[in-house]
Amino acid sequence: MNRTVRIRRFGTPDVLELYEEDVPVLQPGMARVRHTAIGLNYLDIYHREGHYPLPLPTGLGVAGAGVVEAVGDDVNAVTAGDRVAYAGVSPGSYADTRLVSADRLVPVPDGIDEAVAAATLQQGITACFLLKDVFAVLPGQFVLIHAAAGGVGTIAGQWAKKLGARVIGTVGSEAKAAHAHSHGCDEVIVYSRENVADRVRSITGGAGVAVVYDSVGKATLEASLDSLALRGTLVSFGSASGDPPPLDVNALGAKGSLYLTRPRFVHYTRSRENLLRYAEAYFSAIQNGLRVLIGQSFRLEDVADAHRLMESRQTMGSSVIRI
Numbered sequence: 001m002n003r004t005v006r007i008r009r010f011g012t013p014d015v016l017e018l019y020e021e022d023v024p025v026l027q028p029g030m031a032r033v034r035h036t037a038i039g040l041n042y043l044d045i046y047h048r049e050g051h052y053p054l055p056l057p058t059g060l061g062v063a064g065a066g067v068v069e070a071v072g073d074d075v076n077a078v079t080a081g082d083r084v085a086y087a088g089v090s091p092g093s094y095a096d097t098r099l100v101s102a103d104r105l106v107p108v109p110d111g112i113d114e115a116v117a118a119a120t121l122q123q124g125i126t127a128c129f130l131l132k133d134v135f136a137v138l139p140g141q142f143v144l145i146h147a148a149a150g151g152v153g154t155i156a157g158q159w160a161k162k163l164g165a166r167v168i169g170t171v172g173s174e175a176k177a178a179h180a181h182s183h184g185c186d187e188v189i190v191y192s193r194e195n196v197a198d199r200v201r202s203i204t205g206g207a208g209v210a211v212v213y214d215s216v217g218k219a220t221l222e223a224s225l226d227s228l229a230l231r232g233t234l235v236s237f238g239s240a241s242g243d244p245p246p247l248d249v250n251a252l253g254a255k256g257s258l259y260l261t262r263p264r265f266v267h268y269t270r271s272r273e274n275l276l277r278y279a280e281a282y283f284s285a286i287q288n289g290l291r292v293l294i295g296q297s298f299r300l301e302d303v304a305d306a307h308r309l310m311e312s313r314q315t316m317g318s319s320v321i322r323i
């Protein structure tokens with residue numbers, strides 16, 4: 001049997017229900033992956049709440065890793081027995097086994113733990129395209145990364161530092177500040193008690209930062225705009241505190257001829273070539289010293305506890321379900 005978590009309505013973590021079902025039947029172009037680990041991403045909360053409405057009932061979870069059990073017709077990308085991971089696919093990973101479009105699977109290199117691949121692939125690829133392609137960070141530039149002790153933040157802080165940036169991170173607590181300091185951030189602002197834009201101006205000698213990577217949204221939008229240097233770029237890529245409020249386009253001019261972009265994982269990884277390029281860059285960064293933290297591990301039957309912890313801002317680094 002195949003344990004699968006589904007929701008029949010949107011709502012609190014209580015809507016997550018565990019079912020026992022038959023193993024899914026193979027289809028052309030698909031591979032059946034037996035999970036050893038399942039990634040938990042903040043996106044799963046938006047899906048559970050109906051923030052990005054999905055047709056119901058639906059499975060949840062967009063990332064995982066394990067072994068290819070079998071492949072359908074017309075599959076060339078992988079074969080049975082391959083160690084694989086995936087991220088950013090249609091929800092349904094909270095299960096022992098699932099079907100994944102074979103062209104969305106990436107090989108897990110020797111030496112990379114499947115739990116690390118499952119927990120962090122979505123976050124690592126995101127950090128990669130944010131820092132290299134959405135706004136290509138240059139050595140010496142000041143960058144501001146919100147939620148710097150989270151899954152994406154832990155990876156992006158170190159990666160930005162490695163690219164030579166001067167990294168300022170924001171976090172919600174003192175414990176998270178210590179974590180962010182030891183994972184790439186030169187300066188850390190505890191935004192629950194400090195004024196972000198004032199601190200950024202003071203750290204940068206009044207100039208502001210070249211780019212803000214903002215995944216917090218509603219609570220930070222204004223501070224992000226006010227932290228930018230002339231012609232700086234706001235990369236708004238998430239809504240952990242709620243959607244950013246509507247923005248007056250003229251405000252971008254008034255605040256310094258600013259740029260604004262709202263990138264999405266699906267668009268940056270649409271071609272298999274890009275997906276593989278980002279995944280390889282991420283795994284290679286780990287092999288070259290980038291430290292990932294799986295701060296929280298859960299059993300599949302306890303996934304509601306995982307959601308409660310994530311949305312109450314008590315997690316650090318990445319979270320995983322181990323099968």
Ligand SMILES: NC(=O)c1ccc[n+]([C@@H]2O[C@H](COP(=O)([O-])OP(=O)(O)OC[C@H]3O[C@@H](n4cnc5c(N)ncnc54)[C@H](OP(=O)(O)O)[C@@H]3O)[C@@H](O)[C@H]2O)c1
Nearest residue numbers: 041042150151152171172215237238239240241264265313
């Ligand atoms: N656009 C894309 O393609 C893309 C891809 C991947 C991820 N993302 C986004 O990146 C963000 C980070 O994802 P993640 O999986 O790594 O999650 P995460 O950063 O580990 O968790 C979210 C963090 O946001 C912060 N936060 C601030 N205000 C919050 C609030 N009101 N409620 C809850 N959390 C709040 C918390 O850190 P503090 O306690 O330090 O404030 C919390 O730990 C998410 O917004 C996600 O949607 C976007």
